[in-house]
Every structure is written in C-alpha cells, then in structure tokens.
Amino acid sequence: MEIREIIDYLKAYDGPELKFMEVCGSHTSAIFKTGIRSLISPKIKLISGPGCPVCVTPTAYIDKCAEYAMAGDSELLTYGDMMKVPGTHGSLSDLKGDGAKVTMMYSPFEAVEKAAADPDRIFAVAAVGFETTIPSYALMIDEAKRRGVKNIKLITALKTITPAIDWICANQPAIDGFICPGHVSVIIGCQPYIAIAEKYHKPMVVCGFEAEHILAVLYELVRQMERGEAKVVNLYPNAVRWEGNVKAQEVLEKCFEPDEATWRGLGSIPGSGMYLKGDYAVYDGGSRGLVRDMELPEGCSCGSVITGVLNPDECPMFGTSCTPLDPYGPCMVSAEGACGIWYRNR
C-alpha cells in the first residue's frame, strides 16, 4: 500500500463520526507538527488523552517537593517541565525565585553523583513519569544502593498507563479507539492492551511519531472500526517488541510495586502508581498518600481536556487568561500538555 492511497482513503472517509484518542502527549505534538488533521476527513476526530505525566500530577505532590526545596539541609532535583506546575504556595519556579534550592537535572543518574560528592545533604529527586521513565529511576536507585549512597530520596509520581486507559474506556465510552503511546510501549510491549481492547471492544494500535506512522495508525483504526474489530496491532516494530523490554520490566518490578495514585483531573485510580518497595523503600521521600488535589482553578477545564470531552480551544480561558507564559491550568504548563501544544500550534 502506498502512502498516497492511505491519505486518499482517510480524506474520503464519510462513514459515522469516529473519535480516536492519542494517549501520549508526544503524539499530540507530532499530529500538529505534521499537519495530519488537514489530511483526513473531518469525520475522524483526534482527541488528546492524559498522556503527560506532569499534567496529571496532583497539588499535594508539588507541595511535597516544595518541602524538600525549602528545608535547610536538602536540595530538590527536577526536570524542567515540573517547574511551572502550580502547587498550593506557587510553583517550584516561584519558590526558586524566592531562594528555595531547586536544581534542574537532565538525567536521574546525576543525583547519585551529587549525593555521593556531598554526603551531608539530602538530594530529593522529583521522580515523575510513566513506564518509559520508571526503569531509569530503578537503575539509578539500584546504583545508589550498590554504592552505599544513602542521602537520596525519591519523591515519586510514577504512573502506569494501562489503568488510565481502562478508566477512560469506562468513563468516556465515546472514544472509539486508541493510538497507544509509542515509547511507553517500548517498555510494556503490546500484551497489556489486549485485556482492555477485549473488555471494551476498542481497537488499540501502537505506533511511532513520524507522519507516516500516524497516517498508518489512523488507517488501521478506521479499517478495524469498519469491520467491527477490536484488535491490538503493533505498527512500531522497529522499537516495540510484542513482549516489550523484558529486562526493563524486571528492574522495574525489582524496585517498585503498584498501588493507588491520584491523577490531576481524573481522581484516584487503583493500582496506577508505582512505589519503591522492600529494601528500596528507605529511599522513598514520602510519596504515598499524596492524594489531595487542588480544585482545578475556577474556569479551567483540564479535567475535560485530558478525558477528551473538550478540545483545549473550547476552554474559555484558552489563549486569553491562560497561555504558556502565564499558565492558569496544568495542561498549559508542560511542553507535552494538551493546551500548551494546541496553543503553540494555533
């Protein structure tokens, strides 16, 4: 099949309206960058999902990170995306401006070096991410343990994506099929999607981030809908094995165990968080029970945006009182947040 035929097919589609959710923020970005929406029929709607770990982090988590940044004997290490997410007393970026010790990191392994070099201080790491990121934290904390480095704490907001997809299927039945997250699938593989695809009878297709990948995934989803199928298909075999990265799954299971976690905008989802376990639990910086979430700021529709009820530009604050330079709600904050992506690509 040629790409031209696929585009012609998707452009000419004139059946019932179809809604497909791209779970991952990187797919939302790719869909804009490649201009895919203009190549397909208006009857095929693409909905942005909850796939930005920063955007789903609850307020209590930011507040816990802030405690470490403000305590006298500790320093907080974080990725840049987390800096602007609002907490009860402002964002980490605001706190840094007021003199709190917040340092940006580029890789979690930096924390081990810093902590080894300065054993009298606590280095708290804001460990946020989905399955793509969890193995790095597992390797890093394993290394800290092996080297006897004790002055590291992980404040984890590590989440797994399949319980969230299950939640969306149960609560948003209007979504017809899913573009599964490419780099999460590198770790977990395709198998975990089968149970959800069967339970809710929704097609789930794994794909990469090039324009061709996204066109192919849409074609596959539309064809499955036309045939009444709900299959899991891997269209990213260059990077995703059916069984995933087994070594990564092993280190992840060695250091972490699942438990309930709070998702900003969705609420609590059982078994969707990953927490340090066993011998590794001494490295936990107080990650459990961070359930309190700010009421979303009045007028912010992030809860509806990440569950596909509204498009970002349907929020009355979008582009007026809420912009990436002056975000009002969490979905505008991160480079991967649905509102931020829509704004930058208007």
Add this chain to the structure above:
Amino acid sequence: MCVAIPGKIVSLDGNMAKADFSGNIVDVNTGIIDAKIGDYVLVHAGCAIEVMEKDKAQELIDLFAEIDELEREQ
C-alpha cells in the same frame, strides 16, 4: 515527557556507553538493553530503552508492507 531520541553507540564500558546524537556525545546507561558499538538506541532520561531494529527509511517502507499484510489477512 516520554520522548525518547535515537542515538548511535560509539563506546561501551560495562553498563555505561557514550552515544552520538547528531554530533553531541552523551553518557547513556545501557543497563536494560544488549547494545553493541554501532547500534542505534532510543534514549530517554539518560537511559537507553531499546535498540532500534532498522534505519528510519527502511522502517517506513516496512510499515506500508505491514499494512498490506494486515489487509490481506481479512
């Protein structure tokens, strides 16, 4: 946040490698993959998460062959 970027392994020492990203050489942990020098790997948060099977051009050619295959199965 979950973006992983392809780089080429240029040296290996146990579980630590140096990878080339369009001329930038970066330290990468290879604890969860079996990498060889010359492999293209996907890197996320300082960690190589998978070895890429083929180059991008070949991958996209295969992608459309795969779609043909899926159509024929019906």
